[in-house]
Amino acid sequence: MLFATPIFSNALTSKVWFCSKTVKVTAFQQSEVHGSITDVNGIPLAGVSIMVKGTQKGTTSDFDGNYSLLADNNGVLVYSFISFKTREIPVYGSNEINVVLETDITTLDTVEINAGYYTVKEKERTGNISRITAKDIEKQPVSNPLAAMQGRIPGVYIQQQSGVPGGSFNIQVRGRNSIASGNEPLYIVNGVPINTEVITSNIGKSITGGGNPLSGIDLNDVESIEVLKDADATAIYGSRGANGVILITTKKGHVGMTRFDLDIQTGMGSVANKLELLNSQQYVMMREEAFANDGISPTTANARDLLLWDPNRYTDWQGELIGGTAYLTNLQGAVSGGSELTSFRIGGGLREETTVFPGNFNYQKASGHVNLNHYSEDKRFQVRFLGNYVSEVNGLPSQDLTSFIFLPPVTPKVFDDNGDLNWGPEGGTFENPYAYLLTNYVAKTKTFISNMLLSYVLLKGLEIKVGTGYTTADAQEVRTTPSDAINPAYLTFLKPESNFYDNHTKSWILEPQIDYKLNVGKHVFNALIGATFQQNTVEGQYTYATDFASDLLLEDVSSANTTRVSANYTDYKYQAVFGRLNYTYGDRYIVNLTGRRDGSSRFGPGNRFANFGAIGTAWIFSNEPFLKEGILSLGKLRASYGTTGNDQIGDYRYLDTYTATDYPYQGITGLHPTRLFNPVYGWETNKKLEAAIDLGFIKNRIQFSASWYRNRSSNQLVGYPLPSSTGFSSIQNNLAAKVENTGIELELNTINIDTDNFKWTISANISFPNNELLEYPDLENSSYAQIYEVGKSLGLERSFHFMDVNPQTGVYMFGDVDSDGAIGYPNDLQSLISLDPDFYGGIGNTFSYKGFQLVMFLQFVKQLGYDPLFSSGTAPGRTGNQPIEVLNRWQQVGDNTSIQQFTQSTASDAYTEYANSYYYGDNRFTDASFVRLKTVSLTYQVPKGILGNLSPEIYVQGQNLLTITSYKGLDPEYSGSLSLPPLRMVTAGLRLTF
Incomplete structure (x- = not known):
């Protein structure tokens, strides 16, 4: 039989080339078949599965895309690879078959989604699970997984609260469920829960905002991040899944020749926006006008900036303090390889980031990871x-x-003529911020996360597993304040001091499981049962030390003559049994049942155990015979209902607790109570309901998903306030209140163009959340009467209603609800402002042309925030600079403006009304909506052959490049906060595999 090359398919299918040779086919004769496998750009595909159809014989392609195997001359080879079209090629006696695989736009049948204790095909999932992968993460120059998720996952609102390395994040999965308990999701890394308790003490909160438990995750090692949201997805985690579950899976080794991956990245960052503040001339004018308005003469006591400082001097404090350039250096490497039976991946990295602050400050992270897999x-x-x-x-x-x-812009020089810190004329008249650059602060954190899985297939479809995990997190913080950092005016009562904090966290988990799968005709059953045993232990010690003989001894606590020590210890134990039963009929009808019985040591005897469960259903109506043809490639209806719980209340709340007195009495240290006991409170419960539809058109070139959800959290766990006469501020208790979160989530993915050389895809999502306090018995008589309101959001801000500036007096006017002629708290609070976002989401475009790829991602949020006019914390006219908008103030009788007259006195009516506005007025809120060019990434893959066998990837990335907003402050994302905003970053790098 004779065959000649080439054989082509059409433009939308793979191309296959056979070698140009004449062959003689003999039935049942075997020969060695070899070849290479690439994508349409000529890039080798490693890990492609090549099987002899109808047999168990097969192999996989190596790193260079090469393969070889024995096959019958009349056999058929099946080439399959995730996200690529599966091809079947007859051997016909050929010894060489080279294959070009194209991207499969109908990958829903093959993509496996991590659901925690099990995996499920994207097409067959009944729960709401969103996902981003390494290809999304690697396009962003960020160090925290939460930063990589911003705007990309519907129903997940992430707010970056600090731009410093290791800074904190606020994250809510489908809103705030609890009035007072923890609202953090459950973090799982490779099956091991991560302790969400922040391991930094109050020492570091003034710079990092408390940090985030995921800052220690190496993003270059992350393969995918899945977020479980509805009851069907989260109920199997029971009490830990009330606020959603975030699953992080790291990269695994590949089958094939050993390869080395190297990623080198460098870049720089800066604050993207500056406030427009008063210059020196405008500032002096403001201060002088304020004194004139108040009828008070300036003195050296109340106007040092006017009488002691140089009024012509100008310092741009934004440029001085946050106007620098932060530099980033990131080096990552990994070696991987293996056979079908044993594969491995071992790697590590170094990351260093400096800051925009003056001085030599940096953040360094060293990481190492290993992944071993053996059959x-x-x-x-x-x-x-x-x-x-x-x-x-x-x-x-x-x-x-x-x-x-x-x-004030007229402040004295930072340093005097001798190079020492300048505290102003006449000593101590200037609070020099450079003093904080002399305080030495170092936080050292070491985190280890390990997981081992053992599994054995007892019978066909029956598998037993045992998962184990062990984690440790050790944090050491030291902050020293030398004499030079203390204002000389305060040396009479302030001394050099040191603060030490050591925190040690360790946990272990053991999870035995049995998994069974049975196929009976069109009926498919999957059953899973398991148990969880977990323990977390936290030990910490804080030491305050002062009265040192020399500043050189500040880091030696034993050299202090005065010390105060406090310690903490908690031991949390958790046990559970769980199960799942999944039934599928004819690839169309799916029912998923999950359940869990949890036990937590955070509750008193008799209340430690609770049951949680859910049911999820799906109808894949596109698989019905009458819909097999047409443009609809996927049509699925999903629904779920179930309960999850919450025990994020801290440990030992049901017991009396005591602590040592700060100062001994007659040489004896005493004890005093710190908490009242209450052994009867129980689990908080969250009931979740969801309905959704998933659609795919034109072979899934267009994919659309819409979800509606309703979560109701009841039996609220709160620290209920107590009268001060009891000696305690609160007691832990259940509250008969109910909180509801509802919302709609929409997601769209399209492949607009898909040719050999050019591809354009769009990924977009938008979420419309709503939070509401449904019930709160006797709220009006409780201590929360002025904080919450039934029918309103938990993010409610009660405020005086701003009317205008009185054109006669130049003072703010607010609505007088009780008509008593005065504005007072709380009777005149009437305006109800919600700071919850109205909607949020993102839209990304990816363009690929030959070896080039351009990714552009926009993040958007519709929300209210705090007006920057009130960010300084001082009334316009007092000591301290102000936004330029204050120049539109009231100046004379008859002026119509929204900004009152300048004042410098806390005794004036103008100051009183400013304080009302600053703390309670609704004019302190403004539109803080924004559209942000979150990510831009341009990548070029050098074709193989130009540099020999090397095919490096060169890239340029930008983060937070442009923000479109009407907000006048530093950044609208975390408005009202005087913390460093997220930086604008630009990086360049090289990825190399050899």
């Missing part, structure tokens, strides 16, 4: 080990210097 010869036994170790050294200033940008 027995018969593939029945598997052992997998994953380990991740991260060491962080955070050498940042002890204070976020952003809070000092409102210093």
Whole structure:
């Protein structure tokens, strides 16, 4: 039989070339078939599965895309690879078959979604699970997984609260469920829960905002991040899934020749926006006008800036304190490879980031990870080990210097003629922010996360597993304040001091499981049962030390003559049994049942156990015979209902607790109570309901998903306030209140153009959340009467209603609800302002042309925020700079304006009304909506052959490049905060595999 090359398919299918040779086919004769496998751009595809159809014989392509195997001359080879079209090629006696695979736009049948204790095909999932992968993450120059998720996952609102390395984030999965308990989601890394308790003490909160438990995750090692949201997806995690579950899976080794991956990245960042503040001339004018308005003469006591400082001097404190350039250096490497039975991936990285603050401050992170996977010869036994170790050294200033940008522009020089800190004329008249640069703050954190999975297939479809995990997190913080950092005016009562904090967290988890799968005709059953045993232990010690003989001894606590020590210890234990039963009929009808019984040591005897469960259903109506033809490639209706719980209340709340007195009496240290006991409170419960539709058109070139959800959280766990006469501020208790979160989530993915050389895709999502307090018995008589209101959001802000500036007096006017002639708290609070976002989401475009790829992602949020006019914290006219908008103030009788007259006195009516506005007025809120060019990434893959066998990837990335907003402050994302905003970053890098 004779065959000649080439054989082509049409433009939308793969191309296959056979070698140009004459062959003689003999039935049942075997020959060695070899070849290479590439994508349409000529890039080798490693890990492609090549099987002899109808047999168990097969192999996979190596790193260079090459393969070889024995096959019958009349056999058929099946080439399959995730996200690529599966091809079947007859051998016909050929010895060489080279294959070009094209991207499969109908990958829903093959994409596996991590659902925690099990995996499920994207097409067959009944729960609401969103996902981003390494290809989305690697386009962003960020260090925290939460930053990589912003705007990309519907129903997940992430707010970056600080731009410093290792800074904090606020994250809510489908809103705020609890009035007072924790609202953090559950973080799972390779099957191991991560302790969400922040391991930094109050020492570091003034710079990092408390940090985030995911800052120690190496993003270059992350393969995918899944977010579980509805009851069907989260109920299997029971009490831990009330606020959603975030699953992080790291990269695994590949089958094939050993390869080395190297990623080198460098870049720089800066604050993207500056406030427009008063210059020196405008500032002096403001101060002089304020004294004139109040009828008070300036003196050296009340107007040092006018009488002692140089009025012609100008300092741009934004430029001085946050106007620098932060530099980033990131080096990551990994070696991977293996056979079908044993594969591995071992890697590590170094990351260093400096700051925009003056001085030599930096954040360093060193990481190492290992992933080993082994099967027995018969593939029945598997052992997998994953380990991740991260060491962080955070050498940042002890204070976020952003809070000092409102210093008067006429302040004295930072340093005197001798190079020492300048505290102003006549000593101590100037609070020099550079003093914080002399305080030495270092936080060292070491995190180790490990997981081992053992599994064995007892019978066909029956598998037993045991998952184990062990994690440790150690944090050491030291902050020293030398004499030079203390204002000389305060040396009579302030001394050099040191603060030490050591925190050690360790946890272990053991989860045995049995998994069974049975196929009976069109009926498919999947059953899973398991148990969880977990323990977390936290030990910490804080030491305050002062009265040192020398500043050189500040880091030696034993050299202090005065010390105060406090310690903490908690031991949390958790046990559970869980199960799942999944039934599928004819690839069309799916029912998923999950359940869990949890036990937590955070509750008293008799209340420690609770049951949670859910049911999820799906109808894949596109698989019905009458819809097999047409443009609809996927049509699925989903629904779920179930309960989850919450025990994020801290440990030992049901017991009396005591602590040592700060000062001994007659040489004896005493004890005093710190908490009242209450052993009867129980679990908080969250009932979740969802309905959704998933659609795919034109072979899934257009994919659309719409979800409606309703979550109701009841039996609220709160620290209920007590009268001060009891000696305690609160007691832990259940509250008969009910909180509801509802919302709509829409997601769209399209492949607009898909040719050999050019591809254009769009990914977009938008979420419309709503939070409401449904019930609160006797709210009007409770201590929360002025905080919450039934029918309104928990993010409610009660305020005086701003009327106008009185054109006769130049003072703010507010609505007088009780008509008593005065504006007072709380009777005149009437305006109800919600700071919850109205909607949020993102839209991304990806363009690929030959070896080039351009990614552009926009994030958007519709929300209210705090007006920057009130950010300085001082009334216009007092000591401190102000936004330029204050120049539109009231000046004379008859003026119509929204900004009152200048005042410098706390005794004036103008100051009183400003204070009302600053703390309670609704004019302190403004539109803080924004559209942000979150990510731009341009990548070029050098074709193989130009540099030999090397095919490096060169890239340029930008983050937070442009923000479109009417907000006048530093940044609208976390408005009202004087913390460093997210930086505008531009980086360049090189990825190389050899």
